[in-house]
Amino acid sequence: MCADTPDTTKPDYKDTLCLPKTDFPMRAGLPKREPGWLDRWAKIGVYDRLREKEGREPFILHDGPPYANGHLHIGHALNKVLKDFIVRSQQMLGRDARYVPGWDCHGLPIEWKIEEKYREKGQNKDDVPVIDFRQECRKFAEGWIDVQREEFKRLGVTGNWADPYLTMNYHAEAVIADEFMKFLMNGTLYQGSKPVMWSPVEETALAEAEVEYHDKESFTIWVKFKVLGYDDSLSLRDEAFDVNDSQKDRAAQAAVNKLAGAYVVIWTTTPWTIPSNKAVVYGADFDYGLYEVLDTPDECWLKKGERYILADKLAEQTFSKARLSEEQWVRVDSVSADELSVQTLLHPLAGAEGGNGEWDDPRDFRAAPFVTDEEGTGFVHCAPSHGMEEFELYRDQGMLEQVITYNVMDDGSFREDLPFFGGKRILRNKPKKGDWEGDANAAVMAKLIEVGGLLARGKIKHSYPHSWRSKAPVIFRNTPQWFASVDRKLDDGMGTYGDTIRERALRSIDELVKWTPQTGRNRLHSMIEARPDWVLSRQRAWGVPLTCFTKKGALPTDPDFLLRDEGVNARIKEEFEAKGADVWYEDGFKERVLGNVVDADAYEQVFDVLDVWFDSGSTHAFVLRDREDGAADGIADLYLEGTDQHRGWFHSSLLQACGTKGRAPYKGVLTHGFTLDEKGMKMSKSLGNTVAPDEVCKQYGADILRLWVAQSDYTTDLRIGPEILKGVADSYRRLRNTMRYLLGAVSHYDDSQRVEPADMPELERYILHRLAELDHVVTKGYSEYDFQGVFQQVFNFCTLDLSAFYFDIRKDALYCDGDTPRRRAARTVMDILFHRLTTWLAPILVFTMEEVWLERFPGDDSSVHLTDIPQTPKDWLDEPLAAKWGQVRRARRAVTAALEVQRTDKVIGASLEAAPVVHVRDAAMLEALKSTTFEDICITSDVSLTADPIPETAFRMPEIEGVGVVFEKAEGDKCQRCWKILPDVGTHSHAGTCKRCNDALG
The missing domain is CATH 3.40.50.620 (HUPs)
Structure with a gap:
């Protein structure tokens, strides 16, 4: 007989098997089918029904x-x-x-x-x-x-x-x-004036949450402030020297004479703030020195004989920026903080022709806690209108009136009447080839070079705040704003x-x-x-206005500056309820809400x-x-x-x-966290590495996107891309296959076939134990928002405990047993598994679990999302039984690994062709195995269990100590119904069957 010719002499028992029945497709087709479920949920009003x-x-x-x-x-x-x-x-x-x-x-x-x-x-x-x-x-x-x-x-x-x-x-x-x-x-609430982050492009103040930080290349300049000679009209600070008045005066004169004509050097990355400079500050605890230029190279802005005051730690670095070699400068003296405290400085633009006296007043000079000797020169230039630390320093000194300037307009340009720089812009209106740089910095540097006020300049790339919306750099600018x-x-x-x-x-x-x-x-x-x-x-138009009124002529510090009246507030709220915030801008609104409370003409409306x-x-x-x-x-x-x-x-x-x-x-x-591409790069349209949700839904379906979220650790940045989504889709297919198997196993099952746990075989009670353990993990995980932990545990249970273990073992009983207690118990457990898995996974795979549920429980009002996760009986937990079956599973692993070697070597085609001899050293494990039908557990036709010493030729697994497997082929003929090879096949009334199958056939 040819090998490919059917053997018609053998009986065909296929139709007598209880094979699984389900129309649940293996191919999900999520992109096309998911919108239908959305329509169905809307039609039956799932969300509203849950509220009932x-x-x-x-x-x-x-x-x-x-x-x-x-x-x-x-x-x-x-x-x-x-x-x-x-x-x-x-x-x-x-x-x-x-x-x-x-x-x-x-x-x-x-x-x-x-x-x-x-x-x-x-x-x-x-x-x-x-x-x-x-x-x-x-x-x-x-x-x-x-x-x-x-x-x-x-x-x-x-x-x-x-x-x-x-x-x-x-x-x-x-x-x-x-x-x-x-x-x-x-x-x-109060109105104040202090430096805030300001967007010149959008002409509004910004909060920290409205900015993002990007690298920016900025100009860096080293600027010279000349030390004035002694002037007895200057107010000497009492704390300068701890000596009597006459000694103090003489010491101060000596200190001023010592440093007169020298230059204090500051370093800044914002040249445009130099016209608003009002002071220079130093560190009270730093070591400063007086340095003299001995010689200069060509094209250098320093001159031989000039003296400079610098922090000792930063002197070499500063002179190198000015292109001086170590031989071209020398430290001639130390300078104490006491000596610095009696000095007064001139702005580098003081006395400049055409300056109209704008910068001629001496600059304040004092110690400040925010000075650092880690970079720069050891001195910091202060423009309190453009820096919060400087602002707070002079606020605490009660000197804001003397140091606040209003040189920069809303659009980031200098006021028109500012000498040399009027109308110059810090930033452009629009970037040019990605560059927002205006003409203000260049103009300031050019003027400083012209008057001999620049020691060096350069560029630096650093992290800098940008407007989240326009992507333009922001500036710090002193403006009147409302604060809480x-x-x-x-x-x-x-x-x-x-x-x-x-x-x-x-x-x-x-x-x-x-x-x-x-x-x-x-x-x-x-x-x-x-x-x-x-x-x-915010100085904008689209938003809820600051619903308050200020008294004309009053100062923000006056008690009656703000109108505070509950009746007026109630009127405003009533108007907003009826017409929205637009009503604030209607003609006559102020008169309407203030009428008969106060004189409306006496108040300004805030816009x-x-x-x-x-x-x-x-x-x-x-x-x-x-x-x-x-x-x-x-x-x-x-x-x-x-x-x-x-x-x-x-x-x-x-x-x-x-x-x-x-x-x-x-x-x-x-x-x-944030979303990144597969390589951990930030997503950008220009890089072409973005992943659009709509595209994922079209290619894979929303459940794959949701599964990606569940599989990820959301507490860190998450990666996504084509290869990652392929892996997610593979996990989904394996999980879908589990649900398909369950649907087939419980087809036509109803509660009349239910078996109580006490009447179940040990294997089913062990699975219930695992379910009880997992139920605790799932409910605890969901309560603590650990979705990755929930999904991993459920997925591992489906693949390791069910597909690779329980389903594999019980497939034979489900297909071949008649109406036996074992089969009824298995189907009962399958039903329990169905309800647990569908509800456990429904929050994650909302579409797929609905599909699974409706496959079994069709109906106009049916939905898995209208159900709760079932309560799990505590008595399902059975630790001694779990310990025993832990031993059984370890031994089974050794057997299946040994059979896989024989299958790979083409000795056998299926595990039912084997009847291995299993040598077990541990008496407790051996007893546990003997109390089971271990051949069914291993899916072999027979198994011999023995305490005999393990032969040298036996198969062993290093991680499973004390178990050896000797391969033997099963003896007998192959049952034409269950395919087990047993000695009794052919001795029963139904041809070619074993006793179990013969009984099932009746």
């Missing part, structure tokens, strides 16, 4: 609002999928997990887009009525909200999409204004956690908030400890808008507090965003709530 479940403890994850100004990127997807994991898992753990998505609608990112449209048309924004401009911003935001909403829903994210929160809704704008007016009433004090004592009756915003914030961080990961606590705590007062005002971080920081009030699906106490269980939000939303929400609630608005804070 009564008696559950609420769980509120408050959504940090993205900007409504563009398509989603992979970072958005990571963020929203993580939130969805939490909302769904908390719901399935028995909570009422509500999720209200939201959008940040005000502020520069949207306003900038509208301005770009104007610029493209050659129009000026300032020529458009402000309410018309604001309406365009509103329409722009509305359009992108609709786009982003559908993109978020495509990712399988559940939530109240029909009624999200928007910071531009009228009620939201009214509450934001009301929250601001609480700052007005409790004394937190973080250290002013508040008498508001909410002092449980402190009397100031800073105190309340720091105590909230340590006493009220759980941090995931814990490092988030340290980062935010250090930021709050060191932060200055909050700059609330700055609030920092958008105040908007989003106030969401606890109009989302958590005011919505029925929020939290009655206005406190969320969790805020979740990227690590950048320690200086953004986490930060502003904490400050804002501590000012109006007295504590943090959250009980927990979770942070995730």
Whole structure:
């Protein structure tokens, strides 16, 4: 007979087997099928039906609002999928997990887009009525909200999409204004003038959260300030010398005479600040020296005989920048801090022709704590209008009036009447070949060279703040702004956690908030400890205005400078509720709200808008507090965003709530990292390494993207790319195969076939034990937001405990047994596994687990997402049984490895052809193996177990001590139904069967 001719003499028992039955496809087809499930969930109202479940403890994850100004990127997807994991898992753990998505609608990112449209048309924004401009911003935001909403829903994210929160809704704008007016009433608000980060391109102040740091090449200059001769009209500091007055005066004269005509050298990376210089400071504890130039090379700005005062540690470095060799300068004397303290300096532009006396006044010269001798010269030039440390130094000295300048305009240009530099710009309006450099720095350096004020110059690349929106560098500029004090004592009756915003914030961080990961606590705590007062005002048009009025002619320090009236505040809020914040800009609004309270003509209306971080920081009030699906106490269980939000939303929400609630608005804070490409590079369109969520959904499906999130450690930066996604897809296929097997195994199963655990074989009770162990891991993992840990444990269980062990073993019983207790027990366990795995994985693989569920439980109202994770009986845990089966599994590994050698060598084709002899040294293990049907465990036709010494020729595994396997072929004939090779095959009524199969056939 030819090998390929069927042997018709053998009976065909295929139709008598209980083979698995399922229509569940192995190929998922997720990109095409997922939108259908989304439509189905919307049709049956899954989210709303979950809200109808009564008696559950609420769980509120408050959504940090993205900007409504563009398509989603992979970072958005990571963020929203993580939130969805939490909302769904908390719901399935028995909570009422509500999720209200939201959008940040005000502020520069949207306003900038509208301005770009104007610029493209050659129009000026300032020529458009402000309410018309604001309406365009509103329409722009509305359009992108609709786009982003559908993109978020495509990712399988559940939530109240029909009624999200928007910071531009009228009620939201009214509450934001009301929250601001609480700052007005409790004394937190004040108007001040100090250096703030300012964007000349956007002409507005920026908060730290609105900047990002990029490398920038800056000019560096070493500038000469000449030491004046002795002038007895100068006020000598009492602390200069600890001697009597006459001795002090003589010592001071000697010190001044010693250094007269020498130069103090400063170093700066901002030449444009030199025209605003008002002082130079030094370090009180540094070693300084007096140095003389002995000779100079060609093309050098120094002259022979000139003397310079420098920190000893930095002298050599400074002279090398001026191109002097070591032989061309010498240290001639030491200079003490006492001697420095009586000197006065001249600005390098003092007396310059055409300077109109702008810089002729002597510069202040004193010690300061922020001077360093690590770089520069040991001296720091001070322009207090452009540096916070200098500003604070002279503020504390009560000298701000003498040192503050207003040389730089809103657009970053010098005031027109500034000698030499009027109209020069620090930055361009638009970059030229990526360079924002204006003509101000070059003009300043050229003038310093002309007057002999420059010692050296160069360039340096350093990390520098840039506007997040325009990508242009920012400057520090002194402007009048509105601030919220973080250290002013508040008498508001909410002092449980402190009397100031800073105190309340720091105590909230340590006493009220759980941090995931814990490092988030340290980062935010250090930021709050060191932060200055909050700059609330922006010089823009699209936002919630600072709803306050100032008295004409009053100074910001006057008690009646700000109008504080609860009645006026109530009117403002009422108007905003009815018409939105646009009403602030209507003609006659001021007269309407101030009428019969005060004389409206006596007050100015403030038209700055609030920092958008105040908007989003106030969401606890109009989302958590005011919505029925929020939290009655206005406190969320969790805020979740990227690590950048320690200086953004986490930060502003904490400050804002501590000012109006007295504590943090959250009980927990979770942070995730950023997304990188496969090589760990930052994603960039120019590099072509971006991964768009929409493209992943089109190629693989949203569940693959969600699985990538689950497999990643979100506490660090996450990598994604084509090869990584291929690996994720492979894991998905293996998991899908597990679910397909389960569906086939439990086809036509119902509770009437259920077997109680006490009546099950040991193998089934062992699997229940593993399920109980895993249930603890899953519920604990979901409770602690450890999605990577949950998925890894479930995936390993599916691949190692089920596919490679339990399913492999019980396949024979499921297919070939009749209606036996063993088969019924196995099917009972398969049913239990089905319910556990589908609900455990439903928060992660939302589409696939729905498909699995509906395959078994079809119906118009059926959904896995309407169920909870089943409670697991504690008595499933059986540690002694688990220890025993741990031994069994170790021995099985040795047997299967030994058979694999025989299969590789073509000695056998299948493990059922074997009947190995297993030598077991340990008596307890041997007893454990003998108490099982170990041949079924090993999927062999027979097994011999013996305590005889292990032969030298036996197969061993180094990691499984005391077990040796000697291969033997099975004896007998092959059962035509179960394929086992047994001696009794052919001796029963049904031809070619073993006893088990003969009995099953009846």
